[in-house]
Amino acid sequence: MPPTITAFRQSPDRGRGLARDMPVRWALEEVGQAYDVRLVSFAALKEPTHRALQPFGQIPTYEEDGLVLFESGAIVLHLAQTRAGLLPADPAARARAIGWMFAALNTVEPVVWDYDMTPMFERDKPWLDARMAMLAARVDARLRDLAARLGDASWLDGPFSAGDLMMVSVLRRLGGSDLLAAHPRLVGYVARGEARPAFARAFAAQRAVFEAQ
Amino acid sequence: MPPTITAFRQSPDRGRGLARDMPVRWALEEVGQAYDVRLVSFAALKEPTHRALQPFGQIPTYEEDGLVLFESGAIVLHLAQTRAGLLPADPAARARAIGWMFAALNTVEPVVWDYDMTPMFERDKPWLDARMAMLAARVDARLRDLAARLGDASWLDGPFSAGDLMMVSVLRRLGGSDLLAAHPRLVGYVARGEARPAFARAFAAQRAVFEAQ
Secondary structure, eight states: OOOEEEEESSOTTTTSSOSTHHHHHHHHHHTTOOOEEEEEOHHHHTSHHHHTTOTTSOSOEEEETTEEEESHHHHHHHHHHHSSSSSOSSHHHHHHHHHHHHIIIIIIHHHHHHHHHHHHHTTTOTTHHHHHHHHHHHHHHHHHHHHHHHTTOSSSSSSOOHHHHHHHHHHGGGTTOHHHHTOHHHHHHHHHHHTSHHHHHHHHHHHHHHHTO | OOOEEEEESSOTTTTSSOSTHHHHHHHHHHTTOOOEEEEEOHHHHTSHHHHTTOTTSOSOEEEETTEEEESHHHHHHHHHHHSSSSSOSSHHHHHHHHHHHHIIIIIIHHHHHHHHHHHHHTTTOTTHHHHHHHHHHHHHHHHHHHHHHHTTOSSSSSSOOHHHHHHHHHHGGGTTOHHHHTOHHHHHHHHHHHTSHHHHHHHHHHHHHHHTO
16 A cells, blocks of 8 residues: 555645645655555545644645654655665765755745745735835845855755755745845755656646646 | 753743743653753844754754754654653554644644744834734634644543653643633643653753843
8 A cells, every 4th residue: 555645635735835734745756666645625625534644734644554754854854764765875975865854844845835825824914014124135135045055056955855856845945036035045955856757746636636626 | 871851941830830941851850861962042042053054043953873863743753753751652542642732832822822922023113902812713723623623631542652742731821821721631731741850850940040130
C-alpha cells in the first residue's frame, strides 16, 4: 500500500501549487515514492475524523502502515530520512541540509506568509497600506540575506536537498512579485527548483485537482 | 572539545529565557552534553564573521568539530538525533515527535510571535489595539486545538521528547498571559516542562548572562 496524503478538495489558490500538499507531493516525486491522495473539503477539515489525524484542522497529512504524520516539514523530512534522494550521505552535510528546512519554515516563511496573506485578512482595514510597507521591508531583509548566502551557487549547500525543496516552496509564494524580482539570484534559484522533473509532476498532480472542479 | 553555541551578550528579555539559545541550552542539558557559549553583541550579529555562521544575523549557532549549524530547531534536532534522551527509539514514534517540533515552530510559533512582538514593533501605531484583538483570536484558536489534542496526557505523544521541548519553549512566550491561562491543560504542560532539572540548569545558565551585565 502506498502512503496516502490529504489535500484540499477545492484548491484555494486556483491550482498555483501554493498549498502545503505541494512540497509533500514534490518530495514524494523526488524520492520516487508512489502515493494516493484523499481530498478533504474545508468543512471536513474541522471534523473529528480529520482532527484525529491533524489536530489543527489543516492539510496535508501522511498515512503509511499505521504511521500518521502531519506538518509538511515533518513529512518531507520523514521521506528524506527514509528514502534516498533528498539528503546527502555525509552526516554534517545532512544536518546542514535539514538546517535549511528549518530556516525555510521558521525564518523565511513567517514573514513571507504575512506579506502574502495580509492583503486578504486585512483587506478592509484602514491600515493595510501602511502595514504592507512594513511587511515588505521585513521580507526584503530576509531575501537579501538569503541571496547573499546563495551567491552564485545553484543550491544552498552542495547538491539539491530537502532544504532547497522547502526554501523554493516558500519563495514560490512571492512568485511574480517585485520583492522577489529585486533579487535575481533568488529568481534563478526558484526557476531551477521549478525546472526539476519531480516538481513538474507534483505541480501537474495538484493542478489536476483544481481543473477537475 | 565540547560544542560551542552563541547567545546574545545583552539579554533582550532581561533573563526570562525567551531567546532562542534557551531551547538549545535545554536540549544540551537533557542529553547531558557539556557546551561552551560565545556571547555576541547586537552589533556583531550583523558582521561578516557572524554571518558566515548565521546568514540571517541571528543567534543561536552551533559549532562542533567543523560542523556549523544554525536555526534552533535544527540544532535541537541534531542533538536529539545524535544523543539519547530526546527521541523515542521506535521509528514511527520518533517521526511523530519530530512532527511536533515542526508543529511548534511552523504552526504555533508564528502566531505566538506576532502576538508577543506586535506591541513592541507597532506600539506607536493607531491600529495597535484592533490588531492585537485579531492576533489574540488567532493564538487562542491554536491553543484550543493544542489543548484538545494534549487532553489529560503529560506530554504530546508518549514520553517527553524534543517535540515537547520545542512546544513548551514556544508557549513560554505566553507565560502569565490571560491567553495561556484560559487553557489550564497548557498551563500545566508548560509547568511540567519548566520543572525538569535540565530546564532549570539551562534557565540558570542563560539568566547568569543577564545578571552579569
